[in-house]
Amino acid sequence: MKTKAILVLGISTAMICIALTAIFYSYFVVVEATSIHMDLKVGDHIGLNTDVDAMHFGIVASPGYGNREFIVTNNNSIPVEVTIRLHGEMIKWINVSDYNFYLEPGEHKTVELEAYIPRGTEHGYYEGKIQVILKRI
Secondary structure, three states: OHHHHHHHHHHHHHHHHHHHHHHHHHHHHEEEEEEEEEEEEEEOOOEOOOOOOOEEEEEEEOOEEEEEEEEEEOOOOOOEEEEEEEEEOOHHHEEEOOOEEEEOOOOEEEEEEEEEEOOOOOOEEEEEEEEEEEEEO
């Protein structure tokens, strides 16, 4: 019985520590996090998509290139470290101009994305996600 009480106490303590760490990290370290949908269609011709609701590369031939860019602005009163992360099935084709950089309050930076579709890529629709994280320095 005593062993069971010690085990429950240990698990409870661990869970409280994990919860407090998550709260501390999200409240005091991460200032802002944004997720941007991105997509492209691999086809036998090229086509533009100028919609601004996501990072659309349009239709890209195989082999071929597609370029897009977005601006990261620090609207906070403190300097931040910016981290760019990519997720999804198309990330192996994406090059980012800068994955990590610093911004002073009010400063902004243009981040360029280049999608290179290698020869022989199957025609179809591919998706991914760009995550932009601003952290306290």
